[in-house]
Amino acid sequence: MKIINTKDADFKAQFEQILARAKTDIKEVSSIVTSIIDDIVENKNQAIKEHIAKFDKWDVKSDEQLQIDPADMKKAYDKLDHKLRSALHMAYDRIKSYHEKQLPKSWVDFEKNGTILGQKVTPVDRAGLYIPGGKAAYPSSLLMNAIPAIVAGVEEIVVCTPTPNNEVNELLLAACHLCGITKAFKVGGASAVAAMAYGTETIPKVDVITGPGNIFVATAKKLVFGEVHIDMIAGPSEIGILSDGSANPHYLAIDLLSQAEHDEMASSIMITTCDEIANYTSKEVENYLETLSRREIAKKSIDERGAIIIAQNMDEAIDLMNEIAPEHLEVMTHNPFELLPKIKHAGAIFLGQNTPEPIGDYIAGPNHTLPTGSTAKFYSPLNVENFLKKSSIINFSKEAIDELGEACALLADTEGLTAHAESVRVRLRNEH
Amino acid sequence: MKIINTKDADFKAQFEQILARAKTDIKEVSSIVTSIIDDIVENKNQAIKEHIAKFDKWDVKSDEQLQIDPADMKKAYDKLDHKLRSALHMAYDRIKSYHEKQLPKSWVDFEKNGTILGQKVTPVDRAGLYIPGGKAAYPSSLLMNAIPAIVAGVEEIVVCTPTPNNEVNELLLAACHLCGITKAFKVGGASAVAAMAYGTETIPKVDVITGPGNIFVATAKKLVFGEVHIDMIAGPSEIGILSDGSANPHYLAIDLLSQAEHDEMASSIMITTCDEIANYTSKEVENYLETLSRREIAKKSIDERGAIIIAQNMDEAIDLMNEIAPEHLEVMTHNPFELLPKIKHAGAIFLGQNTPEPIGDYIAGPNHTLPTGSTAKFYSPLNVENFLKKSSIINFSKEAIDELGEACALLADTEGLTAHAESVRVRLRNEH
Structure with a gap:
């Protein structure tokens, strides 16, 4: 595995390449995706059936056949091996418990003059979860997308997943049963996103679409943003590791590989203050690869x-890592907590040698749907707030408007909005 | 003003028209906006200067001239009329106090086996505020966009505003001084959004862009979403009013007009359970209009x-209003609080006859940047969270990974991810 040093003459150029790791030009697929969306908007189920015949290679004979039978979910769940079922339950319980801690409360605040200000928290009516299927079917993605929606109190949860050759992954079905999903549809790609954004005869229009997917899914999510809300636009998976001389290179190597095995486009970057760790880890990666x-x-x-970067000290290492803003960040140092105040940008932060990134993919509790490609600078992990929205609450008493009204009307005057000003002053004039 | 009744034979069709009030086809402007963005990305300041010459009709002679001199902000503030200055301060203080209540805390949670899970809250590094200028210069928009960013702790706040004929609104300058803005640039429209999304020689690349604007600004925000975060895509302003027989039609009429005066595309909709109130308000609107x-x-x-809808009872009225999901909702009923549990979708809710919508535009405290066109079904008002993001925190002890690791590895096995499984199992095998 490549080792570079921040003292190298060409370091800046090398680092720019790491920063540009996720630049994909969605313009290339935009026109294809736009025509898929237009087709779904116009032809609804009929378009979906054609897309399934083309991409998933099976014939949908009726609208009903688009939907996965909840009885099949229960069957798959009942057939589960005991150990796997209990692992799935453990994951479900821990993910639920973590996300419950994120749930914000509606609040109100009172002022002496009778003003009441607050914020009402309300779940969206309908959420649409996109879950990849076929070869890369990840039942864990269903848990990670469904549970925050359940915790948020969303009444209707819709799932779309592609089913090549009309085959659904058994563990995904079992996970659907565990989450109480009843409305799951056999459609994938941009068609699924469009169907959930605009609705068809069979698939309900939702308010929020979340979930991972390839470039077609990501582009479709971007294009329907505004018609519905979306969680984020995500790209290939990534890991960043900060390590000092105390880290175990066996762990570092396999952790780097755990992201690399996801995708040829995945990035695994370690920044270390220790030359020896850099060399040893690089060799370990090569050894492990064969297995x-x-x-x-x-x-x-x-x-x-992939790259291992040797930094001159931990401050430099952290500054570089903040620039990278990785999806997953492992802090493999002697005292990882003391670095937390300086770490600004990362989707999820894994602290210490007993916290490998995969523990967060499945069972720790926090969400594994995370911002990639430096977007951790502004996106958060998928969380219950993606399925909620807020309304401001404002209640003025007569005393309050008498106290604040004229200042308000004056500001309205200066913006030339006379009806605004009058709507306040009519209350000031009236006694009641 | 038009009155319709939910019992009318054509009510459904009429209501569909209200629901479709905000459908604007951004496809029409997409290609223009795309070429503006491409031009800014390629030619940076040079492109900005050309756009200013074309749209704002003045010649930018140097890069420095793109920036508003902070000394001009102070001058404008110092020149302010005493009453207006104190109104501006009152607005600033109340908006700040409200948004401080929204600020989420980082948190951690501990388990007996040594697991620590949590969420770290971090402000974005740079925020970009788009503030309309020229004829529709709204200094209140600067307060409403800057204060949440200040409260969130954003280190660098960038403002862009168009300055037709190189003239800047004096009250906007004063508001900039009050908010401590030092980086404000004289550029508007899609060019401003592109400049903040990608950066130029003079305008820094930001992480989040917020603020209102016309269809070109809205489209540009949608197109740069993913490169940066944005608050929402907003359209023309709206008010919805729920009223029973207790409401004062003078108030209702002027409140409906306070939205109507914003924009020919604005929508003012009242739903009432009382025929008399409907008739009286309709006439009052016509009378007030002349003034x-x-x-x-x-x-x-x-x-x-505009429309006044007569509903058969308050439950029906609320159901219809939830469908409309208005930007501003006034609840002008005898006991407005009791309706709050049933109100699901609205940007801001104004309760009772002493709470006219304009009080929320300027001085109440909650944000006036609100979701329009039914997007209150999934967007929240602009708030401090728009300028923050979260990172999950995960720390496992040896005891914790020993307890949960095998279940995690089993789930990784079923998804065919052997490096994931091994990264956990290598820790289970090791004693240390």
């Missing part, structure tokens, strides 16, 4: 997008 | 997009 079932993918990712 | 400085605009808005 992986997805070694071809992981090797390509490590070779083309 | 307004912006009567042409208000009349067109009321005639083409």
Whole structure:
């Protein structure tokens, strides 16, 4: 695995390449995705059926066939191996418990003059979850998207997932049953996003669409943003590791590879203050690579997008990592907590040697749907707030408007809005 | 003003028209805006200067001239009339106090086995505020956009505003001084949004862009979403009023007009359970119209997009209003608080006869940047969270990974991710 040093003459150029890791030009697919969306808006179920025939290679014979039978979910759940079922339940419980702690409360605040100001928190009516299917079916993604919506109190949750050859992943079905999903549809890609954004005869229009997907799904989410809300636009997975001399290179190597095996486009970047750790980890990565079932993918990712950076001190390392703003950040140092105040940008932060990133993918509790490609500078992990929205609450008493009204009317005057000013002054004139 | 009844044979069609009030086809302007963005990305300041010459009709002679001199802000503030200055301060203080109540805290939670889970809250590094200028210069918009960013702790706040003929609104300058803005630039429209999203030689690249604007600004915000975060995509202003027989029709009429005067495209909709109130308010609107400085605009808005709906009871009225999901909702009923649990979708809710909507535009405290066109079903008012983001915190002890690791590895196995599973199991095997 490539090692670079911040003292290298070409370091800046090398680092720019790391920062540009996620630049994908969605313009290339925009026109294809736009025509898919237009087709769904115009032809609804009929368009979906054609897209399924084309991409997923099976014939949908009726509208009913678009929907997954909840009885099949229960069957899959009942058939689960005991250990796997209890692992799934453990994940469900821990994810639920974490997200419950995120739930904001409506609040009100009172002033002496009788003013009441506040904020009402309300779940959205309908949420649409996009869950990848086929070869890369990740039941964990269903838990991670459904549970925040359940905790938020969303009444109707809709799931869309592609089913190549009309086959649905059994563990995904079981996870649907565990989450109480009843409205799951066999449609994927941009078609699924469009169907949930605009509605069809069978698939309800939702208010928020969340969930991971390829560039077509990501582009569709961007294009329907405004018609519905979306969580974020995400790209290939990433890990950043900060390590000092105390880190165990075996751990570092396998953790770097755990992201690399996701995708050839995935990025695994370690920044360390220790030359020895850099060299040892680089070699360990090569050794481990041979043992992986997805070694071809992981090797390509490590070779083309992986790097170990040697920094001159931990402050420099953290500054660089804040620039990278990785999806996952492991802090593999002697006292990881003391670095937290300086860490500004990362989707999820894994502290210490007993906290490998995969623990957060499945079972720790926090969400695994995280901002990628430096967007952790402004996006948050998927959370209950993605399924809620707020309304301001304002109540003025007569005393309050008498006290504040004239200042308000004056500001309205200066903006030339006479009806605004009058709507306040009519109350000031009236005694009641 | 038009009165319709939910019992009318064509009510459904009439109501559909109200629901479709904000449908604007951004496709029409998308290609123009895309080329503006591409031009800014490629030619930076040079493109900005050309756009200013074309749209704002003045020649920018140097890069420095793009920036508003903070000394001019202070001068404008010092020149303010005493009453206006104190109104501006009152607004500033109340808006700040309200938004401080929204500020979320970072948190951690501890488990017996040594697990620490939490959420770190961090402000974005740079925020970009788009503030309309020229004829529709609203200094209140600067307060409403800058204060949440200040409360969030954003280190660098950038403002862009168009300055036709190189003239800046004096009250806007004064408001900039009050908010401590030092980086304000004389550029508007899609060019400003693109400049803040991608950066130029003079205008810094930001992480989040907020603020109101016309369809070009809204479209530009949508197109740069993903490169930066944005608050929402907003359209023309709206008011919805729920009223029973207790409401004062004078108040209702002027409140309806206070939105109508904003924009010919604005919508003012009242739903009432009382025929008399409907008739009286409709006449009052016509009377008041004649007195307004912006009567042409208000009349067109009321005639083409205004409506009073007579509902058969308050539950029906609320259901319809939740469908409309208005930007501003006035609840002008005998006991407005008791309706709050049923009100699901509205940007801001104004309770009772002493709380006219304009009080929320300027001085109450909650934000006046609100979701329009039914997007209150999924967007929140602008708030401090728009300028913050979260990172999950995960810390496992050896005891915790020993307890939960195998379940995690099992789930990784089922998804075919062997490096994920191994990254957990290597820790389970090791004693340390």
